Amino acid sequence: MPNRFNAHLGLRPVDPIIRRLRSLANLTDSDVELVRGLTERRERHGPGEQLIAEGDGAGRPRFVVSGWACRQRLMPDGRRQIFSLLLPGDGVGFGARPSLSSVVALTALETVDASVLQDTVRRGASPGLARALAAADLREDALLLDHAVRLGRLTAFERVAHFMLELQQRLEIAGLGDRQRFPLPLTQEILADALGLSIVHVNRTLQQLRRAGLIELRSGVAILREPEALARICDYRTPAVAPNKAA
Amino acid sequence: MPNRFNAHLGLRPVDPIIRRLRSLANLTDSDVELVRGLTERRERHGPGEQLIAEGDGAGRPRFVVSGWACRQRLMPDGRRQIFSLLLPGDGVGFGARPSLSSVVALTALETVDASVLQDTVRRGASPGLARALAAADLREDALLLDHAVRLGRLTAFERVAHFMLELQQRLEIAGLGDRQRFPLPLTQEILADALGLSIVHVNRTLQQLRRAGLIELRSGVAILREPEALARICDYRTPAVAPNKAA
């Protein structure tokens, strides 16, 4: 629970958002100030809580501040497919279209309302933030295609490796991990539903990666021992981030 | 090769486009006239030809008039994942963002340039067409999520059934099939790359569906003998089409 406590340590709850947006486009000081101001309307959600239901119209836009969530779809027989994970710094509910998937908290989750930011962008008052949101959208689409390739064409071993690398990269951008280490507060069941595998096989595959000396998992923290080897295994390409390119 | 030949039979090459757009939003007579006018700048592509490469900037917008294409991604070792099929009436290259996947012709393919239409929409001169394009975009996203569920959570049997139902529905809208019968000019290899299966297993699964009396395939034509049974097998839900809803 990051709070006023760590403010004087230079850590603010909205930092992941700022880091994320800055990785997508150049922001002016006033852009950053605006994001800092979002600290007001906060919401807390328990694990399992649904933020958005499938088919919901455009809801309030929000940013995840802490905790993890996901987009998913459920089948009537209980099978679940997770489309993407929402990490601190990620936006939800932007875009004025009915949601095609539900959004569910996977851990205790904290969000802030981003209506102010969205209004500012719509008013045309911040080209920087506008570009950042557009880039975030593009990035999300790219991740979904990566995910489809993972599900359709990668083996379990490759899938897990690929997924770990994606998480590392995203969390590092959010300031929540380094090139080798990051928090991973997911059960193996959640991993299974994201990767299109069974729980048991996720477990097997993680063991395999461990035994190969490629990763390490301990109490909610993942360590990539050999990021380059992992990347070779699954043909992971670090996405080109273009913070300086105008539209 | 539909041409001036069948014009006096009431069949025009742009008909699939008109039917498609009409299924997405109400069009005025002048909207339809505009689409009819697109017949000019036509392009022909041979099977295998790449229309758009991964990373290409916003290209000319086009509609598929005849033939099939797909969005896909290739892995260095030759594995391929197809993300979506592009059927007559479908648009490509709208949206001013770099393409995240390449677009490749699967059969002989005919397209028309849609720049005029896009300009009209951008000028705000046709709310109907604007809504249609937005709806097409939304629909495309929805199909991609369906696809992810197919790849991640459906068995081969369910995948093929689901895919056939999707094609039936889309082709019927385009006026290229009825509730049971539609053209299917795809090799089993292409099906495999779309469904995340091996060629052999696609063959097996098709046999299985045939023996079960659910489908029939003959010389490029698919027949769904039991559409309802198929839909039950894979929990296929006909997407809600909302041609009358304003944004």
Added chain:
DNA sequence: TTCGGTCACTAACCTATGTAATCGCAAGTG
């Protein structure tokens, strides 16, 4: 403290799916 619940982990077994190798047919093509 005990109890119930969740989760990681394991083992045994089963089956869906992939791989490799052929065959035959139909449609070019020279």
Added chain:
DNA sequence: CACTTGCGATTACATAGGTTAGTGACCGAA
């Protein structure tokens, strides 16, 4: 005509991954 080439079909075999069942560690609630 002989000769490819591409594609669907089929078989035999190998294996990745699913299913079921169970254990023990941990943890919060009573």
